[in-house]
Amino acid sequence: MGFSVKNRHRSVKVLRRGDLAKLTGCNLETIRYYENIGVMPEPPRTSKNYRAYDESHVGRLRFIMRARELGFTLDEVRDLLALVDGGVQTCGEVQGLANSHLASVRAKIDDLKRIERVLSSTVAQCTGDDVPECPVIDALTEVT
Amino acid sequence: MGFSVKNRHRSVKVLRRGDLAKLTGCNLETIRYYENIGVMPEPPRTSKNYRAYDESHVGRLRFIMRARELGFTLDEVRDLLALVDGGVQTCGEVQGLANSHLASVRAKIDDLKRIERVLSSTVAQCTGDDVPECPVIDALTEVT
DNA sequence: CCTAGGCTCTGTAGTTGGTACAGGCTCAAT
DNA sequence: ATTGAGCCTGTACCAACTACAGAGCCTAGG
Numbered sequence: 001m002g003f004s005v006k007n008r009h010r011s012v013k014v015l016r017r018g019d020l021a022k023l024t025g026c027n028l029e030t031i032r033y034y035e036n037i038g039v040m041p042e043p044p045r046t047s048k049n050y051r052a053y054d055e056s057h058v059g060r061l062r063f064i065m066r067a068r069e070l071g072f073t074l075d076e077v078r079d080l081l082a083l084v085d086g087g088v089q090t091c092g093e094v095q096g097l098a099n100s101h102l103a104s105v106r107a108k109i110d111d112l113k114r115i116e117r118v119l120s121s122t123v124a125q126c127t128g129d130d131v132p133e134c135p136v137i138d139a140l141t142e143v144t
Numbered sequence: 145m146g147f148s149v150k151n152r153h154r155s156v157k158v159l160r161r162g163d164l165a166k167l168t169g170c171n172l173e174t175i176r177y178y179e180n181i182g183v184m185p186e187p188p189r190t191s192k193n194y195r196a197y198d199e200s201h202v203g204r205l206r207f208i209m210r211a212r213e214l215g216f217t218l219d220e221v222r223d224l225l226a227l228v229d230g231g232v233q234t235c236g237e238v239q240g241l242a243n244s245h246l247a248s249v250r251a252k253i254d255d256l257k258r259i260e261r262v263l264s265s266t267v268a269q270c271t272g273d274d275v276p277e278c279p280v281i282d283a284l285t286e287v288t
Numbered sequence: 289c290c291t292a293g294g295c296t297c298t299g300t301a302g303t304t305g306g307t308a309c310a311g312g313c314t315c316a317a318t
Numbered sequence: 319a320t321t322g323a324g325c326c327t328g329t330a331c332c333a334a335c336t337a338c339a340g341a342g343c344c345t346a347g348g
Contacts, residue, residue, distance in 0.1 A: 091278035
């Protein structure tokens with residue numbers, strides 16, 4: 001994985017895009033996408049125009065992927081990264097972002113639970129028979 | 145709202161797209177979109193090429209909107225409508241669709257709950273102070 | 289009668305978060 | 319020398335809408 005490039009006196013391990021993808025489990029194309037939208041930095045290029053990543057990029061991509069797993073939007077990820085990169089990030093600022101995201105996660109859960117309640121109570125009334133009368137259709141057709 | 149068109153011997157109330165939008169609360173453009181993707185039927189046109197809806201379209205659009213509110217995808221809506229339109233729909237068939245949708249709603253709830261747990265327990269460790277150490281950032285940066 | 293504004297029509301582009309090609313280079317191994 | 323893998327770019331596609339431009343039509347007010 002990766003290849004070495006002579007850099008004056010030492011040999012530096014360089015990661016190509018495919019290496020980064022394998023190391024992180026991220027889709028190959030997604031890496032380029034993240035670069036395009038500015039959440040991954042533009043890496044240096046080799047003489048043949050290949051992206052040359054290093055360990056710092058692995059860390060950055062893992063950060064992004066973890067935040068995405070926690071449901072942060074890419075906009076929110078950008079905000080988090082800006083705080084981290086700014087070097088002036090405070091726990092309070094990050095807490096603010098995380099809390100507002102938490103609120104939206106909770107709102108989504110509530111929405112889905114409401115849907116689940118309606119749907120499960122309606123389906124529970126189904127006979128499941130080969131008859132055309134169906135409580136689910138009735139609920140959707142209802143003239144309220 | 146609407147306008148009348150002389151139709152041989154009686155006058156028929158015709159709804160324009162804007163009327164349908166107001167009656168159902170659906171966005172104007174969404175109606176055209178639903179027509180394009182085939183969940184709303186192509187309505188008859190007036191001589192001036194305006195869409196001419198009637199009460200049946202109001203019912204159809206409300207059905208779609210209710211199904212969407214219950215989180216059915218438009219593909220699932222299409223299936224439901226095909227069953228209803230087919231006239232041979234049985235309660236069992238509809239129940240099948242609703243149940244599989246219910247399963248995916250429950251899966252989404254579980255996902256979000258997991259996210260909520262991780263996020264809230266992490267945020268709970270924040271001091272909220274003006275210090276750079278932050279449990280949220282640590283969790284995202286963690287070298288596992 | 290004329291004009292302004294409001295409605296409608298069409299096609300097309302933007303949104304979010306990616307994914308997947310096509311067509312062309314480069315590189316290592318056979 | 320050639321094959322295959324990997325990389326490069328731009329672009330198109332997915333859901334489910336939303337929005338806008340540019341044109342046509344219709345009605346009410348002056």
